[in-house]
Amino acid sequence: MASDISKIRNIGIIAHIDAGKTTVTERMLYLSGAKHRVGRVDHGTTDTDDDPEEQERGITIFSACVKYSWNAFNINLLDTPGHVDFTAEVERCLRVLDGAVVVFSAREGVEAQSETVWRQADRYSVPRIVFINKMDREGASFESVLNDIGPRLGGKPVPIEIPVGEGPSHVKDPFRGVIDLIDLKMLEFDPSTEGKEVREKEIPAELLDDAKLWREQMLEAVYDLSEEAALMAMEEKEVPREMIIAALRSGVIERKIQVLLCGSALHGIGVQPLMTAVGNFLPSPLDRPPVEGIDPKKPETTLIRKPDPSEPFCGLVFKILPAKTGDNYWIRVYSGVLKQNSRVQCPNRNKKENIAQIWQIHATKKDRDGQTDSVTAGDIACVIGPRFAITGDTVCDSSALIELPSINFAESVLSMAIEPESTADKKKLEEALDMLRRQDPTFHAQENEESGQTLISGMGELHLEVIQHRLTRDFGLNVKFYKPRVNYRETIGGSADVVGVCNRQMGATQMFARLSVKISPLDNPSAPVLVFDRLPPDAPISNTVRDAAMNELRERAAGGGLLAGFPLSGVKLEAYAAEVAEEGSDEIAFRIAAGDAFDRGLEEAGPVLLEPVMKVEVTTPDNYMGELVGDLQQRRAIIAGTESRGEMTVITAHAPLKEMFGYSGAVRSLSQGRAGSSMEPLGYQPAPKADADAFLM
Known part of the structure; x- marks a missing residue:
């Protein structure tokens, strides 16, 4: 394992489906010497897509981790899926990564899932660099993708490379290399060596003026990031290469900019500069803020752990691969040292865990030659031995407990x-x-x-x-x-003020309780149910009885709505008054009254069935647009907008999930296979009355 934390890079490759993430990963492994032949997605021979389902479909389904070395840097690379159904794999990876490479197709540009993964990276404050792939494809446009990243993603890309040509070999000016704007050199990649041999040459005269203009734009970003560089520019001095790289690196790590490169991973063009950029511009664990957590015994106390081997050990379980010989736990180590044959604590489960074996990871398996005695702060490893921890749980030194923030996953639809x-x-x-x-x-x-x-x-x-x-x-x-x-989910259509009553004979005891509850809808119908205790301090009930009533309201809310027991959301419950008798107003009586108030309140407020809505993006040639829009409208979709992207038109719509079964096949049928679509969850909306009535029959 690497001992120099400053040389570790924990990175992810994230993108829309089919942008070329796995091909980029495969080319990096080959060029670094980690493997001797380049695998192909369409041949099912890539290292990271090693599941039969992935090989059959030609897509990534499960995130995979690979390790390689480049220019003295030790890279832990996580290849992630692009399909929205497997967005949890992206979520769990971004939670533990220090940086990311966002891949865009030069033809399709910024797509629906591109926006999703970019937002996920924003949520975890992950610095990123950009790679525009497939520059050799028909319809490739470097500037079109570059100009989309700002307005659509809120990014600030700074090109440090520009392409030489665009498109396949049969066009007038095909893609054949890149111009390095930092060194102002042209780079060509020898196809006979799969891109391993890079030839650096002077920029042809006809391209030089354009390259200098692009370089000046890059330097303007450098001046904004470095006062020293700006002063040198004012004094008309040449800004040193090291200062340019240092300024851009600080801008990337502080998430002010994203350096941008381009190439064709399939043909090995531009991948070596990308690998160098990972080391030069993305952060090491030392460049990231110390991880924060809470003291499990004092949840109000915030604790921090620095990426330092001398700190107490703590790590996060971010993936579990079940196996008959012992589940494989993927752990990001944030501080300290994790040793083989040791015992650690899982504060989330209040259990001790054994660390029987520690392995390096290759793809989704243990590296055959990668068993190790220990793993240090900043690294990622596979551990065998734990039994109780689940994804998102913390493992730590039992003498220095800390509970790190878990990983939040989207709800199933x-x-x-x-x-x-x-x-x-x-x-x-x-x-x-x-x-x-x-x-x-x-x-x-x-x-x-x-x-x-x-x-x-x-x-x-x-x-x-x-x-x-x-x-x-x-x-x-x-x-x-x-x-x-x-x-589905359930919510309410209005507000109600009700009194829940318990007035019944149980044995020799006359039980009595009244609880006044106000129920009202929240602005967001898919928000969690909120239960508030608004009973005045001098209410005539004890704290145990009060707690019993509140717990009953919470349990009933967690149990679902009145229509069909679907999860309840978007509702606020406020208990504000209570009445008691001299005898019989105990915990049981108030639980019954609270349950009665809950049922009355939902009924009077009017139960509403909510259906999940998807954001749908369809990319199509113009001549199929009418049929596709008509089909979407028949599916109760609302067309949110259309825009032109080169020769294609992108339709954005919001459609009920119920109507979208089999939609990808319908798109292919209506467009003779020339259009494509993607979907992601958007939220919930009231379902048609007929659907709600069906559950009442």
Whole structure:
């Protein structure tokens, strides 16, 4: 393991689906010498897409970690999925990364999932650099993508390279290299060596003026970042190369700018400068703020841990890969040293964990030659031995407890009923679902004892389809699968002021309680339910009775709404008055009164069924736009906007998930295979009355 923390780079490759993330990763491994042949996504031979499902579909489904060295830097690289159904994989990776490379296709530019991953990186304050890939594709446009990043993502890209030509070999001016704006040199990449041999040459005369103009724009950004460089410019002195790199590096780490490069990963053009840029511009663990957490015994106390081996150990579990020989726990070490055959504490579960083995990771497996005795602050490793921790949990030194912020994942939007074909498969199914739950935080499974069916939930059709294939192929189960259904929610349409009553005889005791509750909708219908104790301090009930009433309201809210028991959201409950009798006004009586108030309040306020809404982005040639817009409107979609991107038109719409089953196939059919679409969860809206009435029948 690396001992020099300043040379560690924990980076992720993030992008929209098909922008070329895995191809970039594969080329980096080859050029660094970590592998001897370049794998191809379309051949199913890449290191990071090693699952059969990924190889069949030609997409990344599971995040994968690879290690390589470049220019004395030790890189932990996480390749992430681009499909929105697997956005949890991006979420968990960004939570533990220090920097990211955002990949854009030079043809498609900033796409829907590009915006999603950019926002995720913003949420975790991850510095990033930009790589415009596929410069050799038909319709590639460097400036179009560059000009989109600011207005659409709120980014501030600073090109440190420009392309020489654009498009495939048959066009008039094809893409054939890059111009390095820092050194003002042209770089050509030898195709016979898969881009390993880079030739540096003087910039041709016909390109020199343009290159100098671009370099001046880069230097303007440098002057904004460095007073020393600005003073040198005012004195008409040449700004040294080292000062330019230092200024740009500070700008990237402080998230003021994103340096931008370009190339074609498939043909090895521009990838070596990108690898150098990762070391030069993205932060080491030492460049990031110390990690903050709370003291589990005193939650109001904030603790920090610096990326220093001398600090007490703490780390975060960000991925679990179930295995029969012992689950593989991927851990980012934030401080201290984690040693093999040691014991650590998991404060989230209040359990001690064994660290039996520590391994380096290669793709989604342990590196065959990578077992190690210890792993130090700033690094990422695979650990075997823990049993209780789950994704997002902290592991730390038991003598210096700290609980780091966990990882928040989006809620599932689609469910499917399944049931085993035979009793013999029932136990196997339970074990398989438990294994999948440990691996995937966005996958949920709940058994209905009355019907014998199990309801599995995920992030979309593709997510559930992958789960279905894993159960039948990987686990060899005979399982019946039913049609997917939408995960609705419930809220209320108005406000109500109600009094919940308990007035009943129980044995020899006459029980009595009255609880006045106001129920009202929140501005955001998908926000969590809020329960407030507004009872005056001199209310005639004890603290234990008061707590019992409040707990009953919270438990009833967590149990779902009145229509069909779907999760309740967007509701505020306020208990503000209570009445008691001389006898019989105990905890049980007030629990009954609180439950009665809850039911009355929901009924009087008017239950409302909420359906999930998706943000849909369709990219199509102009001549298919009419058919696609018409089809979206038939699906109850609202067209939010259209814009031209080169020869294509992008339609943005907001559509109910219920109407979007099988939509990707419909898009291909309506456009003769020339249009594409992507979806991501947007929020919730009231469902049609007919849908709500169906649950009342």
